[in-house]
Amino acid sequence: MAIIAFSFLSVILIGSVLLSLPYATKEGTNLTYFDHLFTSTSATCVTGLFTVTEIFIDFKINDCGNVPDLVEHYIEFLNEERPAYALGYLAPKAYKEMHGPKNRKVSTKC
Numbered sequence: 001m002a003i004i005a006f007s008f009l010s011v012i013l014i015g016s017v018l019l020s021l022p023y024a025t026k027e028g029t030n031l032t033y034f035d036h037l038f039t040s041t042s043a044t045c046v047t048g049l050f051t052v053t054e055i056f057i058d059f060k061i062n063d064c065g066n067v068p069d070l071v072e073h074y075i076e077f078l079n080e081e082r083p084a085y086a087l088g089y090l091a092p093k094a095y096k097e098m099h100g101p102k103n104r105k106v107s108t109k110c
Contacts, residue, residue, distance in 0.1 A: 008044060008045075011040075011044050012037070012040050012041050012044050013040075015036075015039075015040030015043060015044060016033065016036045016037040016039075016040040016041075017036075018040075019036035019039060019040055020033055020036045078092070079091065079092045079093050080092075080093045080094075
């Protein structure tokens with residue numbers, strides 16, 4: 001039983017070190033060793049979780065006044081521009097236009 005635990009720990013630590021190397025990190029990201037350790041643990045244990053930092057890199061919140069505009073802009077970005085793996089690397093809007101029902105009528109009655 002100890003050899004299994006040691007094997008898992010070894011793979012996690014080796015993976016976190018490899019993820020910390022410069023060629024494994026996108027330029028301009030500010031990830032810590034703990035981000036790499038978390039990702040390596042998640043990959044080893046097959047949960048598929050990873051840290052997300054794109055909101056903090058792409059959008060700057062300067063004051064409370066611009067938060068609604070930033071959220072609206074980010075939702076637009078997610079729906080219209082960002083490719084999604086689960087949708088065959090299409091943005092949700094493009095996927096809906098390609099595969100969604102045509103001429104769908106929406107009822108206004110409650």
